[in-house]
Amino acid sequence: MPSIRSTISQLQRDFPLYHFEPADEFWWSATKKTIYYDPKATDSLAFTLHELSHAVLDHEGYQRDIELLKLERDAWNYAKTTLSPLYGIGIKDDTIQDNLDTYRRWLHARSTCPECETTGIQSRGPVYRCLACGHRWQVNEARLCSLRRYSLQTK
């Protein structure tokens, strides 16, 4: 596997529209056109390609939580099928599934009614409604790829 430093400078040359900046976590800022990557993380290059995929696919945000899961899956697909062979960076299916699982758990926790544990529905924005008991609850906004900083206990 190529080194992080040489790969990042290669990516920077190949994608001059975006900035690549080391950070404590991986995320893509559509407003700053910047890919933040953690050079010390496990599978750092795989996740960097994942963030680059959000950029190339023009992911800017989402209206409903369920859409975030789709954006994450699309970004992994693009990273795996298009970018990974180009740069000789292997991306393991386990890495992808583990990462998507964090979104599935997040989605489940957010959509579960705090009163009766039925799965609620989200119309638009940060409010869920339970069809069983009528309870409404609000959730935090989460930006792409940085679920770790949000508590799941938003009830």
Ligand SMILES: [Zn+2]
């Ligand atoms: Zn309920």
Ligand SMILES: [Zn+2]
């Ligand atoms: Zn992502």
